[in-house]
Amino acid sequence: DAKTTQPPSMDCAEGRAANLPCNHSTISGNEYVYWYRQIHSQGPQYIIHGLKNNETNEMASLIITEDRKSSTLILPHATLRDTAVYYCIGGGEYGNKLVFGAGTILRVKS
Amino acid sequence: DAGVIQSPRHEVTEMGQEVTLRCKPISGHDYLFWYRQTMMRGLELLIYFNNNVPIDDSGMPEDRFSAKMPNASFSTLKIQPSEPRDSAVYFCASSPNRYEQYFGPGTRLTVT
Numbered sequence: 001d002a003k004t005t006q007p008p009s010m011d012c013a014e015g016r017a018a019n020l021p022c023n024h025s026t027i028s029g030n031e032y033v034y035w036y037r038q039i040h041s042q043g044p045q046y047i048i049h050g051l052k053n054n055e056t057n058e059m060a061s062l063i064i065t066e067d068r069k070s071s072t073l074i075l076p077h078a079t080l081r082d083t084a085v086y087y088c089i090g091g092g093e094y095g096n097k098l099v100f101g102a103g104t105i106l107r108v109k110s
Numbered sequence: 111d112a113g114v115i116q117s118p119r120h121e122v123t124e125m126g127q128e129v130t131l132r133c134k135p136i137s138g139h140d141y142l143f144w145y146r147q148t149m150m151r152g153l154e155l156l157i158y159f160n161n162n163v164p165i166d167d168s169g170m171p172e173d174r175f176s177a178k179m180p181n182a183s184f185s186t187l188k189i190q191p192s193e194p195r196d197s198a199v200y201f202c203a204s205s206p207n208r209y210e211q212y213f214g215p216g217t218r219l220t221v222t
Contacts, residue, residue, distance in 0.1 A: 032209070043114075043201050043213030044153065087153075097166065098211065100153035 002090025022088030114214035135204030
């Protein structure tokens with residue numbers, strides 16, 4: 001699995017877009033990028049995943065650079081409920097063995 | 111759908127006792143995962159099943175840990191004998207397509 005690097009923490013104003021970066025320079029061609037988050041005292045929650053193309057769903061957008069060495073998770077209008085630890089994972093081809101790192105603590109402030 | 115169901119939510123036991131954690135995956139999901147989370151080691155994959163068959167148990171700490179999935183709607187993680195270092199939050203997750211994993215609320219285990 002690819003090693004990922006994320007900033008330990010970030011702040012975001014409520015209502016603004018939250019842009020969470022992730023470096024995964026060792027990712028191989030068939031490895032996906034997955035994003036999960038964990039709100040305090042809850043189980044992790046799947047957000048989005050992608051391989052090469054940018055992806056968007058009801059929760060977030062995932063922007064992957066052309067060389068696939070980094071990506072950005074975008075929460076378009078952050079709310080206080082988005083305060084959580086966000087994990088970027090460079091996973092196996094089938095996402096079966098996800099290796100969770102320390103993640104980024106996102107604090108959304110009013 | 112009720113989501114992934116885990117029981118008990120909290121378990122306190124004495125060292126040496128047997129502990130059994132239970133999980134009911136989301137109906138129709140073919141994959142089931144057991145994770146452990148501690149402050150020191152973060153979130154670790156212990157074992158995962160596909161169609162009730164264990165596929166990879168390389169994350170299981172030692173022989174004291176065992177996991178079973180007798181049918182598509184039930185799995186157990188057993189620790190025998192338990193030790194204080196097993197204290198952690200244990201999560202079960204299920205997946206329909208190998209890309210998205212849906213986690214349960216976790217079982218907080220305390221071994222004294």
